[in-house]
Amino acid sequence: xxxxxxxxxxxxxxxxxxxxxxxxxxxxxxxxxxxxxxxxxxxxxxxxxxxxxxxxxxxxxxxxxxxxxxxxxxxxxxxxxxxxxxxxxxxxxxxxxxxxxxxxxxxxxxxxxxxxxxxxxxxxxxxxxxxxxxxxxxxxxxxxxxxxxxxxxxxxxxxxxxxxxxxxxxxxxxxxxxxxxxxxxxxxxxxxxxxxxxxxxxxxxxxxxxxxxxxxxxxxxxxxxxxxxxxxxxxxxxxxxxxxxxxxxxxxxxxxxxxxxxxxxxxxxxxxxxxxxxxxxxxxxxxxxxxxxxxxxxxxxxxxxxxxxxxxxxxxxxxxxxxxxxxxxxxxxxxxxxxxxxxxxxxxxxxxxxxxxxxxxxxxxxxxxxxxxxxxxxxxxxxxxxxxxxxxxxxxxxxxxxxxxxxxxxxxxxxxxxxxxxxxxxxxxxxxxxxxxxxxxxxxxxxxxxxxxxxxxxxxxxxxxxxxxxxxxxxxxxxxxxxxxxxxxxxxxxxxxxxxxxxxxxxxxxxxxxxxxxxxxxxxxxxxxxxxxxxxxxxxxxxxxxxxxxxxxxxxxxxxxxxxxxxxxxxxxxxxxxxxxxxxxxxxxxxxxxxxxxxxxxxxxxxxxxxxxxxxxxxxxxxxxxxxxxxxxxxxxxxxxxxxxxxxxxxxxxxxxxxxxxxxxxxxxxxxxxxxxxxxxxxxxxxxxxxxxxxxxxxxxxxxxxxxxxxxxxxxxxxxxxxxxxxxxxxxxxxxxxxxxxxxxxxxxxxxxxxxxxxxxxxxxxxxxxxxxxxxxxxxxxxxxxxxxxxxxxxxxxxxxxxxxxxxxxxxxxxxxxxxxxxxxxxxxxxxxxxxxxxxxxxxxxxxxxxxxxxxxxxxxxxxxxxxxxxxxxxxxxxxxxxxxxxxxxxxxxxxxxxxxxxxxxxxxxxxxxxxxxxxxxxxxxxxxxxxxxxxxxxxxxxxxxxxxxxxx
Numbered sequence: 024x025x026x027x028x029x030x031x032x033x034x035x036x037x038x039x040x041x042x043x044x045x046x047x048x049x050x051x052x053x054x055x056x057x058x059x060x061x062x063x064x065x066x067x068x069x070x071x072x073x074x075x076x077x078x079x080x081x082x083x084x085x086x087x088x089x090x091x092x093x094x095x096x097x098x099x100x101x102x103x104x105x106x107x108x109x110x111x112x113x114x115x116x117x118x119x120x121x122x123x124x125x126x127x128x129x130x131x132x133x134x135x136x137x138x139x140x141x142x143x144x145x146x147x148x149x150x151x152x153x154x155x156x157x158x159x160x161x162x163x164x165x166x167x168x169x170x171x172x173x174x175x176x177x178x179x180x181x182x183x184x185x186x187x188x189x190x191x192x193x194x195x196x197x198x199x200x201x202x203x204x205x206x207x208x209x210x211x212x213x214x215x216x217x218x219x220x221x222x223x224x225x226x227x228x229x230x231x232x233x234x235x236x237x238x239x240x241x242x243x244x245x246x247x248x249x250x251x252x253x254x255x256x257x258x259x260x261x262x263x264x265x266x267x268x269x270x271x272x273x274x275x276x277x278x279x280x281x282x283x284x285x286x287x288x289x290x291x292x293x294x295x296x297x298x299x300x301x302x303x304x305x306x307x308x309x310x311x312x313x314x315x316x317x318x319x320x321x322x323x324x325x326x327x328x329x330x331x332x333x334x335x336x337x338x339x340x341x342x343x344x345x346x347x348x349x350x351x352x353x354x355x356x357x358x359x360x361x362x363x364x365x366x367x368x369x370x371x372x373x374x375x376x377x378x379x380x381x382x383x384x385x386x387x388x389x390x391x392x393x394x395x396x397x398x399x400x401x402x403x404x405x406x407x408x409x410x411x412x413x414x415x416x417x418x419x420x421x422x423x424x425x426x427x428x429x430x431x432x433x434x435x436x437x438x439x440x441x442x443x444x445x446x447x448x449x450x451x452x453x454x455x456x457x458x459x460x461x462x463x464x465x466x467x468x469x470x471x472x473x474x475x476x477x478x479x480x481x482x483x484x485x486x487x488x489x490x491x492x493x494x495x496x497x498x499x500x501x502x503x504x505x506x507x508x509x510x511x512x513x514x515x516x517x518x519x520x521x522x523x524x525x526x527x528x529x530x531x532x533x534x535x536x537x538x539x540x541x542x543x544x545x546x547x548x549x550x551x552x553x554x555x556x557x558x559x560x561x562x563x564x565x566x567x568x569x570x571x572x573x574x575x576x577x578x579x580x581x582x583x584x585x586x587x588x589x590x591x592x593x594x595x596x597x598x599x600x601x602x603x604x605x606x607x608x609x610x611x612x613x614x615x616x617x618x619x620x621x622x623x624x625x626x627x628x629x630x631x632x633x634x635x636x637x638x639x640x641x642x643x644x645x646x647x648x649x650x651x652x653x654x655x656x657x658x659x660x661x662x663x664x665x666x667x668x669x670x671x672x673x674x675x676x677x678x679x680x681x682x683x684x685x686x687x688x689x690x691x692x693x694x695x696x697x698x699x700x701x702x703x704x705x706x707x708x709x710x711x712x713x714x715x716x717x718x719x720x721x722x723x724x725x726x727x728x729x730x731x732x733x734x735x736x737x738x739x740x741x742x743x744x745x746x747x748x749x750x751x752x753x754x755x756x757x758x759x760x761x762x763x764x765x766x767x768x769x770x771x772x773x774x775x776x777x778x779x780x781x782x783x784x785x786x787x788x789x790x791x792x793x794x795x796x797x798x799x800x801x802x803x804x805x806x807x808x809x810x811x812x813x814x815x816x817x818x819x820x821x822x823x824x825x826x827x828x829x830x831x832x833x834x835x836x837x838x839x840x841x842x843x844x845x846x847x848x849x850x851x852x853x854x855x856x857x858x859x860x861x862x863x864x865x866x867x868x869x870x871x872x873x874x875x876x877x878x879x880x881x882x883x884x885x886x887x888x889x890x891x892x893x894x895x896x897x898x899x900x901x902x903x904x905x906x907x908x909x910x911x912x913x914x915x916x917x918x919x920x921x922x923x924x925x926x927x928x929x930x931x932x933x934x935x936x937x938x939x940x941x942x943x944x945x946x947x948x949x950x951x952x953x954x955x956x957x958x959x960x961x962x963x964x965x966x967x968x969x970x971x972x973x974x975x976x
Contacts, residue, residue, distance in 0.1 A: 026262050026280065028147070029293050032078040033061040033071070033089070034103055045111035060113055061089055061102035071115050072124055072156045074131070074149060074245050075193040076103040079293070079300050080202055086193055087127050088153060091115050099123060124157040131191055133164035134171055135246075142189075142247050143255040149245035150191065169216065177222075179230035181859030182308040183241050183251050185220075190248040192218050196240035203301050205445035207473040208233040209240060220248075230862065235846060237438065238307035242290065242300075251288050251308075260287040264736040267723050268306040269367060269716035270849050272602030273297055273417070273439045274725025275306050276791075279717065279736040286310060286717065286736065296792055297417055297725055303438040304860065305849055312857040313715040313740075318698050320741045323710040323969065328688070331968035332700075332710065337742070337751065344709050345755035347692040348384070351665045359663055360692075361388025361654055364615040365670025365745075366607035369721025369733055371768035372746040373606070374613040374621065375760075376669050379749055380648075382641045383756045387626055387648030388663075391615035392671050393607050394651045395678070398934035399569040400600045401611055401623070403578025407586070408808070409815025411623050412608060414597035415561065416727045416794060416806040421447050422595030424558030427550075429462035429581070430488065430567020430940075434469060435846040437565075437601050437726070441469070444563075449474045458557055460550045462491060463567060464841060465870075465912060466905045479550035482907050485839045486941040487540040489573045490825040491547065492580040494533040494540065496526040498551035499587060505555070506589030514586050514818035522583060522820040539825070541907075555588045559595030566603060566843070570940045572830075575933035576823040586818045592809045602726035604850060605716075609724030612779070612795070613772070617648035622776040634775060651677065652928070652935050655686030665692040667752075669745065670713060674702040675851040675918055678926040678937035679893050696748060701853055702918050705966035711748050712741035719744035721765045722787065724795070728805070730782055731792040828941050830929050836891060836943035838875065838911050842922055845914050852916035867920040868901040870912040871946060876902045879946060888949035889913070891925040891942050896956055897949045898922075911946060918963075924955060 037057035044053045047064045054063045059082055061071050075086035082103045090099040094112040099120065102113075114120070132154060139145050166172070177185040192211065197220065200209040212221035222232035234240075241249045260280035268275040268289075276295025280287045289307055293300040312318070322340035323332040335343070351359055361384065364376045373391070380389040393401070401411035408414070417440055420426065426444065433441035448456045459477040461470050470480045483491050499505055500523045510519045529535060533544035533551075540547075554560050562585060568577045581598055590596035602608050614621035620643075624631035632643045649657060651673065657663035659682075666687075677683050687693055687706035695704045696711040704710055718739040724730050735744075743751070746765055753760045762768055766784040773779045781797035781804075794804040808814070832839060847863040848855045855861075869887055881887060883902040888895060889911075898913065898920045906912050915922040929938040952960075 026260050029278070029290075032065040033073055033076040034059040034082045035078055035080075036062070043107045043109050045107050045109070045113060047113045048115055054107060056107070058107050059103055060091060060093075060105045060107055060111075063107050064102065064113070064115055069115055070156070071102050072153045073103060074153060074191065075195060077195060077243060080195060080198045080243065083194060083198065088124055088157070090120055090123055092117055092120060121158065125159055128154055128157050128159045129162050129164060132159065132162050133166070135191065136172060136188055143250045144247035146259050148247060171219070177228050179228035180234070180236060181230075181252075181862050182236060182304075183238075183249055184255070185229055186248055186250070187219055189246050190220055191246060192220070193245060195243040195245060196220060196249060199239035199243035200234075202446070203239045203442065204235065204237045205442045205449070205473075206233060206235050206237075208235070235438070236304040236308065237442075238291070238302050238304070253288055257282055257285050257287050264734050265292055266716065266734045266736060267731040269605045269723070270305045271437055272604060272607060272726035273437050274605060274723055274729060274731055275302055275439055276731065277302070277306060281736055284737050286313070294791060297727065297729055297731070298439045299443070301439050301442055304847060305855060309855050309858040309860045310717070311859070312698070312854040313717050315857040317700075317857060318740065319700060319710060319712045322712060325708055328706055328708070328966055331970045333970045340709060340711060341751050341755040344694055344752060347708070348665055348756065351691055352384070355662070355664050357384070358386045358388060358648070360384050360665040361386065361390075361649060361663065362667035363651065363669065363671050363673065364389060364391045364610050364613070366392045366604040366610045367670045368606065368745050369719065369765065370606065370609040370613055370724060370730070370772065371721045371765040372669070372749060373610045373615060374768060374772055375746055375749045375753070376667070377614045378639070379753050379756075379758070380667075381643055382639050383753055383758050386644050387617045387646065388654065389615055389648060390617055390651045390654070391607075391610040392604065392676065393611050393615070394935060395570075395676060395937050396566055396603050397569050397600055397607060397611075398616075398936045399574030399578050399931050401616070402575045402933045404582060404598065405623065407579050407582035407819050407821060408813050410808065411611060412728050412808075413599040413726060414591060414808040415594070415599055416729070417443060419594045419597060419807065420444050420561060422559055423447060423457050423561040424595065425458045425460065425554055425560040427460040427462070427554055427560065427562045428469060429562065429564045430569075431563055431565030431601050432463070432465075432467045432469075432843060433563065433601060434467065436603065436844050438846060440601070445472070445475055458553055460554060462488070464907055464910050478553060479546055481542045481547055481550060484539070484541045485841045485910060486571060486828045486830075487825070488568055488571060488577040489580055489823050490536045490539045491542060492577065492584060493526055493531050493823065493825060494536045494547055495551035495554065496580070496584055496587065497531045498533060498548045499555045499584070500527050502552070504552065505587045509589030510587065513592070513812065514820060518820040519587070522822055525822045525824075536825075554584070559593075560588065560590045561596050561599060563599045563601055565601045567841070567940055569931070569936055570938060572828045572929050572931055572938045572941070573826060574931040574936050576826075579821045580823040583820050583823065586820065591818070592807070592811070594807055597807070600726065605725070606723040608726060608728065609722070609730075612724055612776070617650055621772060622778050638771070638775060650935050652930065655683060658686040658689040661689065664690055665694075666690055667694045667696070668703060669696045669749070672697070672701040672703050672851045672853060674705065675915070675921065675923065678923055678939060679928050680921055680924040681894055682928060696745065697853075699853055699857070700967050701851070702963070705963055711752075713748070714739040714741060714744045719746070719765070721746065722769065728794045729792050730779075730787065730795060730797075732784070732787045828929060828938060830927060830938060830941050830943050832943045836945050838909055838944050838946060840889070840891070840911050840913070840925065840942040840944040841940045842913055842915055842926070845916065848914065848916035850916075851918070856916065864914070864916065867898050867914045867917045867922060869898050869946065870901050870903050870906050872904060872906050872908045872910070873902055874908045875911070875946070876900060880948060881946070886949040886951055888947045888953065889925055889944055890947070891927065891944045893927045894924040894955060895953050896920055896922065896924050897951060897953045911944065919956070919960075921956065921959065
């Protein structure tokens with residue numbers, strides 16, 4: 024794609040069943056009622072001059088540049104605020120309008136720097152374009168009077184500059200912050216000539232303000248007032264490629280705008296169905312890791328982890344890896360090796376890794392990071408609904424009347440979707456917003472933010488999700504609020520009656536369970552009534568649900584609640600897991616679990632195996648393989664000896680770091696394929712350089728089951744895309760793989776996976792994206808699941824009794840630790856820590872309530888020792904009432920902290936998903952890093968040594 028600006032129709036699209044026909048400059052045009060004159064003109068290619076208008080924002084009518092003449096109307100109305108009418112006759116270019124527009128533009132230019140040749144926006148400036156559009160060739164006004172020129176720039180933000188001298192006070196940035204992002208961090212300060220954009224108080228700069236650097240203001244700015252630093256440094260782009268972000272599970276579509284082989288900027292794509300033209304600080308700006316100096320671009324090997332790395336050729340690396348894998352299997356048996364697929368890599372790359380393990384290694388020892396995040400989602404939703412994924416598309420939230428958020432913090436973990444959710448929560452056009460219920464031990468931003476306040480916040484004790492949901496179900500059933508007609512039609516009635524009898528018992532009432540949950544019974548009953556009777560009710564949940572010993576039970580309890588109230592099978596309702604990583608849904612879809620082939624078919628199913636065996640020409644083991652925790656246990660026991668890890672850092676992300684380290688250290692061959700020498704690579708023997716999402720073709724599948732294209736915008740720095748690396752390793756092992764392009768891998772996936780049967784690269788190019796299942800019944804995909812019936816037939820109610828975790832608080836460990844993420848970082852931080860995002864979060868901090876801090880003599884910023892039964896670490900305290908007394912919270916983005924050294928081996932009863940959210944700990948004063956941290960730092964320093972080649976004599 025060559026470079027051209029995305030089309031801008033000036034005002035948002037109108038949605039109406041009524042059509043209106045008008046004439047614009049003698050040409051008829053038919054548009055939906057409610058469309059503005061400006062947009063109607065744009066629909067037929069007539070560009071009315073504009074500055075304050077853009078189609079991502081509501082019409083504003085302040086710049087007075089878009090004036091038109093309308094037959095029979097007085098004056099010259101603004102086209103951006105004038106709705107069309109049947110038979111209207113519009114003139115967009117007359118001598119009168121030309122004179123008026125020139126006069127308006129003269130006033131703008133008279134108070135604007137005339138440094139176009141050296142301006143970062145030269146050639147990409149709407150003010151410049153509109154001056155040409157109105158035919159302005161000179162300005163009658165001098166610069167002698169008062170102007171806004173010469174003001175100091177705000178360069179505090181690491182990604183963009185704010186130059187108030189170039190501001191025309193169109194308010195587009197302020198409106199974008201309000202309407203698109205929903206942070207309301209910007210405002211117009213002062214009045215009249217003294218009006219100016221402000222990031223809060225007069226003393227605030229952009230970095231220190233409430234601005235979240237989503238980039239909406241930069242994208243909306245029609246001048247160089249807000250400019251990316253990369254645009255200033257590199258220059259204007261010359262081509263653009265549409266691709267998909269490789270951060271969270273929202274799956275935003277971007278235009279990667281390039282100059283040569285340099286990425287200039289990532290601009291959110293207006294036609295992206297997941298993000299609708301919006302972005303967050305990570306996807307918009309934090310792509311510098313792709314060319315970071317620490318990136319490894321040449322393969323390396325070493326005989327043991329106490330030796331330095333030695334750079335080798337690709338051929339030598341593959342030959343050595345294949346030799347080691349064959350040696351180990353010959354010595355220890357076929358099941359002594361395995362692999363871990365990546366939720367950061369494409370569907371095609373993930374599919375090839377699990378194929379390599381099943382067809383090349385000859386076993387099912389394959390797992391993925393979903394094991395430690397959303398494996399309970401797969402188990403719980405497949406059990407109750409019949410499919411292992413969320414039920415809705417993201418657009419569905421705009422039709423919800425009640426939104427229940429449990430165990431999720433969307434503003435930090437899924438910020439672009441959170442912005443859409445906040446738009447639904449805020450009142451609009453005199454209509455009330457949706458009502459909000461938040462179930463979370465912390466007071467997250469959603470509980471109270473500008474123009475939003477949760478109707479109910481249930482600050483439960485960590486680990487009591489099932490008890491809270493059971494108490495809500497008790498209220499719904501005993502008060503006659505269940506939708507029994509829906510249940511009789513769509514679900515197993517006998518199972519419902521058994522479940523209803525269970526939740527109705529007195530011991531499951533909110534009052535009885537309050538001693539367990541610490542939730543006010545009246546507040547809980549109010550939340551249950553609102554969910555059951557408030558209209559369309561949608562549930563969104565995250566890792567605060569799944570990462571518990573009862574994670575699968577909680578997912579099923581959520582499904583029970585949705586079925587009992589009829590909130591399933593239409594827009595505005597449903598059960599929606601907010602997946603963490605960009606392709607964790609896809610990794611699961613592709614057969615990355617040890618018991619399932621692609622499409623969630625069990626390996627013991629002879630018909631499913633026969634399909635793959637015929638296509639691959641090999642026998643597939645009918646026995647499920649080892650999960651990640653089982654691999655590590657078997658390694659410590661001496662039975663598991665080699666591991667191929669693509670794009671995951673299990674040493675930092677998995678629980679009980681000491682146990683993970685012991686398992687890796689016990690293996691004879693660990694192969695890591697990644698961008699950087701990550702923490703797992705400390706224990707690796709072979710390192711295969713990985714490629715970024717900018718360097719490959721393929722697809723990602725986001726949290727709403729949306730399959731989206733990933734397109735290569737630059738050549739891989741390491742010489743190979745990740746799918747090619749896996750193919751070359753397979754060939755070294757003797758497999759005859761000859762894929763020429765990832766599209767051929769997708770064709771194989773479609774042949775073997777019923778839910779992907781209608782997916783191809785050609786179809787994705789045509790539609791932009793497809794939500795599975797996509798097949799003959801649904802050739803364009805399935806935005807909403809279970810409309811006429813559940814995939815499994817009848818919805819299944821499951822009794823979910825509350826079982827307390829084995830992780831108990833006591834005198835030695837009286838506090839409960841829960842962990843999570845922060846907006847500026849992603850997962851283990853391997854990517855974001857190598858960008859300027861560290862300006863917002865340079866270290867992990869321990870949130871602790873003021874009462875708990877005072878009891879321990881701690882002040883904000885003090886070093887504290889965080890200790891559990893599994894281990895200890897040190898970090899600095901952040902004293903805040905966002906957490907309840909008795910609860911502490913930290914992130915896990917920085918390896919210097921290694922927060923998972925304190926988390927335990929307790930896990931979900933059905934899936935082994937670790938119980939990250941409930942760890943009994945003690946917090947005490949500390950003088951700095953723990954002995955473990957010091958030892959680990961020394962180990963990392965030794966493990967990252969790379970031999971330097973001796974100079975030739």
